[in-house]
Amino acid sequence: MMRVAYICADPGVPVFGTKGSSVHVQEIVRAWRTRGADVTVYCTRAGTNRPADLADLTVVEIPPRPASAAERERAIEEAAIKLAVAAVRKGCDVIYERYSLFSPALAVVTDALGIPAVLEVNAPLIEEQQQYRQLHDLDLAEKTLRLNAGRADVVACVSEPIARWVRSRVPGAGTVLTPNGVNTERISPRPGGRANSDHLTVAFVGTLKPWHGVADLLNAVDVANSAAADPNRWAVRIIGDGPGRQDFERLAAELGVDAAFTGAVRPESVPALLHGCDAAAAPYPHPATGHGDYFSPLKVYEYLAAGMPVVASAVGQIPSILGHGNSGLLVPPGDIPALAAALNQLAQGPELRETLGVRARAAARNYSWNGVLATMTEALASKKKAA
Numbered sequence: 046m047m048r049v050a051y052i053c054a055d056p057g058v059p060v061f062g063t064k065g066s067s068v069h070v071q072e073i074v075r076a077w078r079t080r081g082a083d084v085t086v087y088c089t090r091a092g093t094n095r096p097a098d099l100a101d102l103t104v105v106e107i108p109p110r111p112a113s114a115a116e117r118e119r120a121i122e123e124a125a126i127k128l129a130v131a132a133v134r135k136g137c138d139v140i141y142e143r144y145s146l147f148s149p150a151l152a153v154v155t156d157a158l159g160i161p162a163v164l165e166v167n168a169p170l171i172e173e174q175q176q177y178r179q180l181h182d183l184d185l186a187e188k189t190l191r192l193n194a195g196r197a198d199v200v201a202c203v204s205e206p207i208a209r210w211v212r213s214r215v216p217g218a219g220t221v222l223t224p225n226g227v228n229t230e231r232i233s234p235r236p237g238g239r240a241n242s243d244h245l246t247v248a249f250v251g252t253l254k255p256w257h258g259v260a261d262l263l264n265a266v267d268v269a270n271s272a273a274a275d276p277n278r279w280a281v282r283i284i285g286d287g288p289g290r291q292d293f294e295r296l297a298a299e300l301g302v303d304a305a306f307t308g309a310v311r312p313e314s315v316p317a318l319l320h321g322c323d324a325a326a327a328p329y330p331h332p333a334t335g336h337g338d339y340f341s342p343l344k345v346y347e348y349l350a351a352g353m354p355v356v357a358s359a360v361g362q363i364p365s366i367l368g369h370g371n372s373g374l375l376v377p378p379g380d381i382p383a384l385a386a387a388l389n390q391l392a393q394g395p396e397l398r399e400t401l402g403v404r405a406r407a408a409a410r411n412y413s414w415n416g417v418l419a420t421m422t423e424a425l426a427s428k429k430k431a432a
Contacts, residue, residue, distance in 0.1 A: 046081060046083050047080075047081070047083065047138045047139060048082070048085070048136065048137045048138045048139075049077050049082045049083065049084045049138070049139045049140075049141055050085055050087060050135075050137035050139070050154065051073070051077070051084055051085070051087065051141045051142075052086075052087045052125070052129070052132065052141070052142040052148070052150045052151065052154075053070055053086065053087070053088045053089070053143045054087075054088070054089050054121060054124065054142075054147070054148035054150055055089065055121075055145035055148070056089045056090045056108070056109060056121065058070065058090070058143065058145075059090045059091065059092030059093075060086055060088050060090070060091050060092050061091060061092035061093060061094045061095040061096070061099075062090075062092040062094060063094060063285075063286075063309040063310060063311060063312065064252055064285075064309075065251060065344065066167070067092065067094075068312050069143075069167070069343065070086075071099060071312070072228055072414040073141070073165070073414065073417070073418060074086060074099065074102065075098070075099075075228070075414065076414045076415050076417065076418035077141075077418065079415055080415075080418070082139075084102065084103075085104075085132070085135060085137070086102060086103070086104045086105070087104075087107075087128040087150070088105070088107075088128070089106070089107060089108050089109055089124050089125070089128070090106070090108065091106040094311050094312075096311075096312070105128065105132075107124050107131070108124060109121045109123070110123065114179065114181070115181050117181075118147050118180075118181055118182050118186075119147075119182070119185075121145070121146075121147040121148065122147040122148065122149065122185065125145070125148030125149060126149065126150065126153060128148075128150050129149070129151075129153035129157075132150070132154050133154055133157045133158060136158070137158070138160055138161075139160060139161050139162070139163070140154045140158075140160055140161075140162045141162075142162075142163070142164055142165065142197075143165050144165060144166045144170065144190070144193065145170070146170050146171065146174060146186045146189065147182075147186065147189055148193075149189050149192050149193060150193075151164055151193045151196055152193050152196040155196045155197075156196070161198050161425050161428075161429070162196060162197045162198050162199075163198065163199045163201055163421055163425065164193050164194055164196075164197035164200045164201065165223075166194075166200060166201065166202050166203070166207050166210075166211055167203050167207070167341075168203075168207070168339060168340070169207065169210045169339060170186075171183070171186050171187065171190070174186070177254075187214065190214055191214060194211055194218040195215055195217065197218070197219065198219055198424075198425055198428045198429075199221050199424045199425055199428065200215075200218045200220045201221050201223040201420075202220050202221065202222060203224055203225055203339075203340070203341035204222070204224065204338075204340065204361060204362060205222060206338055206339040206361075207339050208220040208221075210339070219428065221420060221424045222420075223417050223420050223421055224412075224417070225341040225342070225343050225346055225412075225417070226346060226412045226413050226414040226415075226417040227346035227347055227350045227409055227413070227414070228350070228413075228414055229350045229409050229410060229413070231316075232316045232347055232409075233316055233350075233351070234350070234351060234352030234406040235320045235351065235352045235353070236320070243278060244277060244278065244280065245278060245280070245323040245324070245391075245392055246279070246280045246282050246322040246323055247266065247279055247280075247281055247282070247322060247323065247324045247326050247388060248282045248284060248318070248322035248324070248325045248348075248353070249262055249281065249282070249325070249327075249344075250284045250285055250315060250319070250348075251284075251285050251287075251344050252285055252287040253283070253287030253288065253289040253293060254287050254288065254289055255289060255330075256329070256330065257329065258327075258328035258329045258330045258358065258378075258379075259283065259293050259328070260293065260296060261328045261381055261384060262281065262326050262328040262384070263281060263293065263296050263300060263302050264296075264300065264381045265328065265381045265382075265384035265388060266279045266280075266281055266304075266385070266388065267300040267301070267302050268381060268382060269385040269386075269392075272385065272389060273389065273392070278389075278392060279388055280302075280303035280304065281303065281304040281305070282304075282305050282307065282321070282322055283304060283305065283306045283307065284307050284310060284315060284318050284319070285308075285309065285310070286306075286308045290306060290308075293306070294306060315347065316350075319351040319353055320351065323354070323398060324353060324354045324356060324388070324391050324398065325344075325348040325351070325354070325355050325356075326355070326356045327344055327345050327356075327357035328356075328357070329342075329360050329361075329363075329378055330358070330378055331378045332378070338360050340361055340362075341361075341362055342357075342361070342362065342363055342366070345366055345367070345373075346366070346412050348373075348405065349366075349372060349373075349408050349409035350405075350406065350409040351405075351406075352402040352403065352405055353405055354374075354391055354397070354401035354402050354405065355367060355372065355373030355401070356373065356374045356376065356387045357373055357374075357376070358375070358376060358378040358379075359376065359378065360378045363375070371404060372401060372404040372405040373401060373405065374390065374401075
């Protein structure tokens with residue numbers, strides 16, 4: 046049996062958490078286990094929302110030592126090295142690390158064991174940290190990326206912009222395109238269409254951060270309701286939590302938009318919350334930086350699996366995802382009137398919503414986590430043959 050060491054040294058990504066990043070960790074672990082692998086997860090933060098099907102998963106948790114903001118980055122590096130040492134002591138046949146800013150764990154393990162290695166890169170974390178948080182040691186962050194991407198046999202990138210970002214820093218990196226997937230067993234379709242109603246609800250799933258476009262959605266619902274005979278035609282259900290929640294709650298109140306904020310919920314609770322809605326939105330704004338279209342939209346895949354009619358911004362991978370099977374409505378990013386018009390198009394009757402929902406579920410079957418992992422392992426096998 047293949048032994049896989051999965052390392053997640055980012056304290057902001059709890060393995061058993063409620064964020065999309067946590068879902069990503071769990072689904073890749075499930076995909077490895079589906080292939081018959083014995084997986085051990087090494088992390089700095091385990092989280093508390095362990096799903097029942099991962100109850101037997103071995104998890105080694107080593108949190109960073111308490112440190113000031115300026116020393117926090119070195120504390121994470123130290124914890125990551127301890128995780129790597131633990132993986133080396135237990136032994137493994139493959140090392141798989143979710144890229145984080147200050148963890149050299151992949152390089153430590155490969156240097157010690159000489160085993161195949163996959164580095165999964167989901168975002169240009171250096172720029173993200175500089176723009177939205179605080180990066181104290183840029184040299185450490187750059188050095189860590191060069192070290193791990195240089196050691197990895199496969200650098201699995203969720204989008205082509207991410208692959209370009211990696212290669213710009215590590216020209217010889219073995220980048221492979223691996224967009225996100227969805228678990229169509231965990232997320233089931235709605236049990237039949239919802240009745241025609243003058244009062245409809247549009248859902249949003251995700252962390253409440255500026256680059257997810259929640260403010261645009263709230264403003265678009267306000268515009269859509271203003272254009273309708275019934276000022277309460279559309280309500281909003283925000284599924285998730287994050288640093289922008291209070292601002293979005295305040296904005297909804299100022300606009301008079303009926304908005305329910307669920308807060309953080311377990312991943313297994315998301316499908317039922319979606320099923321109680323009439324549409325789902327991914328209202329990404331205009332990219333704020335040159336890397337703004339780097340994402341692989343996990344929420345869109347989950348909307349498709351839930352059989353939801355989708356309204357989304359035409360950025361990054363979204364046009365190709367929704368274009369596959371004509372499973373949603375696209376609007377220009379940041380175009381609030383266009384987003385409002387798309388919502389009102391869906392409000393005209395249940396037929397379009399039902400048609401798009403059926404197409405969405407059919408399209409979701411093309412995107413599986415097992416397929417995502419297969420792309421990585423095939424690249425590993427090709428690398429081994431070439432060697």
